[in-house]
Amino acid sequence: MFADSSNLTLLLSDPIKLSEILYQHGARERRNRLVKIIEAEALFNKQSKFFLSREQLLQRAFKIQLRLLELLHQHNWTEIEWHHVGQLMDDPLPFTLHEGAFIPVIKNQGTKEQIKEWIPRCERYEILGCYAQTELGHGSNVQGLETIAKYLKHTDEFEIHTPNLQASKWWIGGLGHMCTHAVVQANLILPDDHSKPKGFGPHLFIVPLRSLNDHKPLPGCTLGDIGPKVYGGFGSIDNGFARFDRVRIPRSYMLSRNSKVTSDGKFVPAKHDKLSYGSMVALRAIMPETVGWDVGRAATIAIRYCSFRRQFNPDEHGLERPVITYNSVKRRLFPILAQAYAILFAGCEMKQLYHTMLDRLVNEEDISLLAETHSLSSALKAVSTWDGVRDMEEARKCMGGHGFSAFSGIGHIFANSAPSQTYEGDNYLLCQQTARGILKHVLSGSENKDYLLPRSSTYLNLLKEGSQEFCKARCQVKVATDWLDHNVQIEALSRRAASLVAELVEKFRENIDWNDLNWHCVRVTRAHAELYIINAFIRKINSIEDVAISNILKHLSQILAMHYLTEVSSDLFEIQFVSPEQIRLLRDQFSKSIDDLSPHVLHLTDAFDFTDYELNSALGSRSESPYENLWKAAQADPTNIERKDDVNLEFTKYIKPMLEFHKKIGNSKL
Amino acid sequence: MFADSSNLTLLLSDPIKLSEILYQHGARERRNRLVKIIEAEALFNKQSKFFLSREQLLQRAFKIQLRLLELLHQHNWTEIEWHHVGQLMDDPLPFTLHEGAFIPVIKNQGTKEQIKEWIPRCERYEILGCYAQTELGHGSNVQGLETIAKYLKHTDEFEIHTPNLQASKWWIGGLGHMCTHAVVQANLILPDDHSKPKGFGPHLFIVPLRSLNDHKPLPGCTLGDIGPKVYGGFGSIDNGFARFDRVRIPRSYMLSRNSKVTSDGKFVPAKHDKLSYGSMVALRAIMPETVGWDVGRAATIAIRYCSFRRQFNPDEHGLERPVITYNSVKRRLFPILAQAYAILFAGCEMKQLYHTMLDRLVNEEDISLLAETHSLSSALKAVSTWDGVRDMEEARKCMGGHGFSAFSGIGHIFANSAPSQTYEGDNYLLCQQTARGILKHVLSGSENKDYLLPRSSTYLNLLKEGSQEFCKARCQVKVATDWLDHNVQIEALSRRAASLVAELVEKFRENIDWNDLNWHCVRVTRAHAELYIINAFIRKINSIEDVAISNILKHLSQILAMHYLTEVSSDLFEIQFVSPEQIRLLRDQFSKSIDDLSPHVLHLTDAFDFTDYELNSALGSRSESPYENLWKAAQADPTNIERKDDVNLEFTKYIKPMLEFHKKIGNSKL
Numbered sequence A, B: 001m002f003a004d005s006s007n008l009t010l011l012l013s014d015p016i017k018l019s020e021i022l023y024q025h026g027a028r029e030r031r032n033r034l035v036k037i038i039e040a041e042a043l044f045n046k047q048s049k050f051f052l053s054r055e056q057l058l059q060r061a062f063k064i065q066l067r068l069l070e071l072l073h074q075h076n077w078t079e080i081e082w083h084h085v086g087q088l089m090d091d092p093l094p095f096t097l098h099e100g101a102f103i104p105v106i107k108n109q110g111t112k113e114q115i116k117e118w119i120p121r122c123e124r125y126e127i128l129g130c131y132a133q134t135e136l137g138h139g140s141n142v143q144g145l146e147t148i149a150k151y152l153k154h155t156d157e158f159e160i161h162t163p164n165l166q167a168s169k170w171w172i173g174g175l176g177h178m179c180t181h182a183v184v185q186a187n188l189i190l191p192d193d194h195s196k197p198k199g200f201g202p203h204l205f206i207v208p209l210r211s212l213n214d215h216k217p218l219p220g221c222t223l224g225d226i227g228p229k230v231y232g233g234f235g236s237i238d239n240g241f242a243r244f245d246r247v248r249i250p251r252s253y254m255l256s257r258n259s260k261v262t263s264d265g266k267f268v269p270a271k272h273d274k275l276s277y278g279s280m281v282a283l284r285a286i287m288p289e290t291v292g293w294d295v296g297r298a299a300t301i302a303i304r305y306c307s308f309r310r311q312f313n314p315d316e317h318g319l320e321r322p323v324i325t326y327n328s329v330k331r332r333l334f335p336i337l338a339q340a341y342a343i344l345f346a347g348c349e350m351k352q353l354y355h356t357m358l359d360r361l362v363n364e365e366d367i368s369l370l371a372e373t374h375s376l377s378s379a380l381k382a383v384s385t386w387d388g389v390r391d392m393e394e395a396r397k398c399m400g401g402h403g404f405s406a407f408s409g410i411g412h413i414f415a416n417s418a419p420s421q422t423y424e425g426d427n428y429l430l431c432q433q434t435a436r437g438i439l440k441h442v443l444s445g446s447e448n449k450d451y452l453l454p455r456s457s458t459y460l461n462l463l464k465e466g467s468q469e470f471c472k473a474r475c476q477v478k479v480a481t482d483w484l485d486h487n488v489q490i491e492a493l494s495r496r497a498a499s500l501v502a503e504l505v506e507k508f509r510e511n512i513d514w515n516d517l518n519w520h521c522v523r524v525t526r527a528h529a530e531l532y533i534i535n536a537f538i539r540k541i542n543s544i545e546d547v548a549i550s551n552i553l554k555h556l557s558q559i560l561a562m563h564y565l566t567e568v569s570s571d572l573f574e575i576q577f578v579s580p581e582q583i584r585l586l587r588d589q590f591s592k593s594i595d596d597l598s599p600h601v602l603h604l605t606d607a608f609d610f611t612d613y614e615l616n617s618a619l620g621s622r623s624e625s626p627y628e629n630l631w632k633a634a635q636a637d638p639t640n641i642e643r644k645d646d647v648n649l650e651f652t653k654y655i656k657p658m659l660e661f662h663k664k665i666g667n668s669k670l
């Protein structure tokens, strides 16, 4: 039952076998083909972008987009190839939201006629759109949006209006400089029976923004870029603002698959609100997998560099120790590697669940998977982005001084991933969603004996034990290796999760204000997600036939589980499930498993099979030594090139006067 | 004995009173005077720098330096004023290391003659220097440096030489474009009695780099900038590289206060190696205080914005709840505020200890404080930079979407603070230094009954109890408020620290390789530092007469102590010092104390008394509303200005062709 760590000696001769498990069928070959096309063109060079200003980055982005369209046409790329090319760019581009939000929202919320009218033009890039929900004053609270869409019966039009500064649309990707159209979320206002205006809450409207002739803002639209972002993240996309001064659009521009407005200004509510809701989780459902790959890139760069880098403790030949052999480096990096694999596997399951849910919803109007998809995607998105972003910065720090060079490559991944903790639902709010879902399970379960729990939540059955029995349960670990047993790990993680849920239920039943529970919701969601991630990892392992591969993945999953357990041992103590001795054994086994993994970490990063182009790292590339790469990258810095060519503006203008300042002031004091 | 939280109602009418405690005498007025001068000039505008490329940032930096020299001359600033002006710049500048490393190292390691020769020229900026220790291949391990300084007897010169790529000096602040000289750390090679070269380890040499006439690299010197850094941090400084091809310098350029070389090539070793060592901790000793102010800025920005920002749960007037009232926001931000105060107080003590140590060292050749200064500064530097940098990013995330705008102001603080975890000793290596120091105390103490422990380490006396008694000790908490008692907190933190040290000693005695203990060293150092920080906080409180102020600070220190205790409750369980019930009480009291602090957090941030110029934040300024600030800041973005002026290169060049691409391809598929 236990993975005997000595099995690991038979390991991975060929990391490509493991790659086949990470990549979906054909994805690797496709990627290789696409990378070859892309990396051949200087325009797509990723290292030189570190030298650019935000404005230059944007110019580069527009150039890139045009070139990509040409390539799309030339190579006749499929949708999946096109998507992959987008990922190779590393940065969101101005048209990212056109494809990722504008088109999908019209497809999902538009009537058949609207889809027929708009989508073909979108898909041929005749118009370029964005998704304009967030305002200066409101993001999370969509109900609080203040932009107005008032129906004018006499002209059969809506008037889109920004009543005050804080109602300005803000953060809208693609809006700053590029888009010609937006889907605008605005409060629908209709006249009531006495012609008094009455609000019907937020709805979606297509609003033309810029002229298709000269690209100037249309009358009534004040548009622009919201400016640079922290860490240089999202530098290539023009997140923008918009203010509308009584801008008129035809009634037919309201997206009306669900609710609609008649020509005499009557509101016709949606039949199935949930139908439209299903597609809203799309972006969130794919985020864990994306983060998984990004953590994989960071782990690969750091593990490769730390295997190369030597410092201290020279051997008899004067060769120092690779820093990856120091236990503080292993302790930091190996769980990150495990995390990358785990998030990828869990993310993959999540994506599948989403597609199954959507299929059933669209084809059978079956909403049974909706709640679980919502709750689980919230939990996995929150926990994977939190941990993933934290891990990227940790991996960067593991590389010492050179990690702080932009050429190290991880800084850029972190900068672009950081806001994933905030958009598509701020993580703290998502935790409340998950916790609410779990709470519902418990409440429904206690009312209805036959209530069926989704796979992610079967641990809630532990709560049926009754609190007496629950409190009596004790961990059965006797020797350190017992902690390798997945059953032992899962039981511990399950009891921790269940006890946190029990506390939530108790507080809820005490009528404590929900807003005072949101910290506890975070703890519940974490426990729920971590348990799910380990379970998904185990399911993946069980599906693998190759013994060498399933052994190494088992080892990796054990490390991750023990990593989680070490972090939350306090929770386990609190329910008296473990003894101090057991936690000491856990720590010992964790250390030992980390050590045992050492010979395999390079293989495990090779299995991600990242090309040098994808890593864009002087420290993590396969082809040359980090020192040579750093040297070459630095030589390409424009300031160095200018000095070589003797164009040294700073010197004559500012450094020379500085060095000669003492002459100017003579003997007087400086 | 307990601070009754109801006392807090008498609180802080006037935050300025608290400011007086945070600022050293006269510092606030001085700051105000200097800020007025600086903010009056457009050149020093900090918001516009977000629009610049790295190259433009450097140009701006050189401009700034020249202007600062003029102002220095004009205003006849004192050293302390000059230092303060430097801090107002936010960024390290090319001459930062000239003043912070080059000059001090010559003063400390040079002979009287050398000081007389070099320092006046340095202080009048006739020459500009840097400190060139790190190489591509070696940073932490100074003994491994490969640059060579070989003595040539026939010409009485040293030959400075870079034998291979990885021996290139790298990361050297100021070297990239500006410096005329460097202090180079190189391996001294002298001929032995048989004229064979023999190594004497790393020593320091002044090496001229660039011509004082035309500023071109001197023959044999290959110089340049190492390129951009992650997150846009350190963008205004020209960290550079240098390779030397048998560059000759006079023998008198070797810094020779301690060891020296005679004209016939004999090595004369240092008498007191420790004397020179004392000054090496200077930078490390002031880092905690610097981080404290930076965390203070981040906390101020986030707390102000989160008090302004409203989202969800409108009251009867439609006014939503300020997000700072949500418990997940409080739980994240208030401990950060407490941390800022705590690090400032501990950092202040650290600085004083350093100065006392240096005084005694220089005036009395008394080295008794050296070891403690070294050990404590390592611990406080490591823990304050780790926690501080983490806290900055957490504060930024608390602000939701707008936190990701560069105008939020925290991103920049984080970007410049991140490398503080790596330079002046990588934190993981520093922890080994601290742990070694503590280990020595224990070993010395067990050999010598009269061994005197430094103040930071008196908790080690607990180990004298004998392990039986130590294991019997139980926390005395019975009700939640017991956790407010400083004695209770200190005892728990002390026992945790002592038990971790005991484990270290045990492992050391088992002859486990020191390199396998470095993860444990981190745990020991953390425990040591956290205990010290809380103790320093309490010492500060005890020195304050004003009851209102000492009450609020007491409350803040309790929050921080409970924050630490919650994080490490697992350690307390492991030594069976606490029961599950006690930890539940801890959590309850922690929540309650956090809630009780709510009415005071704005005062506590006002007490830092930061000017808007210092915060440089659209979200945290006092003067205007965040939304207005964001709006204005965005309008100033060059891309928006260009569009207004109808200079819209991207449109005609790239967006127009994109929107018209469909015409080009006719009916064929895209």
Ligand SMILES: Cc1cc2nc3c(=O)[nH]c(=O)nc-3n(C[C@H](O)[C@H](O)[C@H](O)COP(=O)(O)OP(=O)(O)OC[C@H]3O[C@@H](n4cnc5c(N)ncnc54)[C@H](O)[C@@H]3O)c2cc1C
Residues within 6 Å of the ligand: A097, A131, A132, A133, A134, A138, A139, A140, A141, A170, A171, A172, A173, A234, A239, A419, A422, A423, A424, A425, A426, A428, A429, A518, B309, B311, B312, B323, B326, B327, B328, B329, B397, B398, B399, B400, B401, B402, B404
């Ligand atoms: C890079 C980026 C790209 C974006 N692109 C787009 C786009 O294309 N289109 C678009 O419409 N929007 C976009 N956005 C906006 C984004 O969707 C919102 O910023 C996000 O949803 C967070 O909302 P907020 O900014 O209102 O945060 P807030 O809700 O203001 O959050 C502030 C703080 O309050 C806390 N908080 C708020 N409410 C509660 C509560 N009830 N309980 C507990 N805590 C609470 C949060 O946790 C957070 O700490 C983008 C944002 C970013 C950063």
Ligand SMILES: Cc1cc2nc3c(=O)[nH]c(=O)nc-3n(C[C@H](O)[C@H](O)[C@H](O)COP(=O)(O)OP(=O)(O)OC[C@H]3O[C@@H](n4cnc5c(N)ncnc54)[C@H](O)[C@@H]3O)c2cc1C
Residues within 6 Å of the ligand: A309, A311, A312, A323, A326, A327, A328, A329, A397, A398, A399, A400, A401, A402, A404, B097, B131, B132, B133, B134, B138, B139, B140, B141, B170, B171, B172, B173, B234, B239, B419, B422, B423, B424, B425, B426, B428, B429, B518
């Ligand atoms: C912004 C910046 C400015 C700088 N300015 C200067 C300057 O002006 N002049 C100058 O000379 N230098 C400068 N430096 C260099 C700096 O001093 C070094 O980068 C720093 O000391 C870290 O050393 P390293 O890069 O060799 O890290 P490494 O030692 O290579 O660290 C890599 C990893 O190995 C780990 N590791 C290494 N040894 C051990 C061990 N024995 N046990 C356990 N773990 C270990 C580290 O924790 C880290 O995770 C600067 C660096 C930066 C980032």
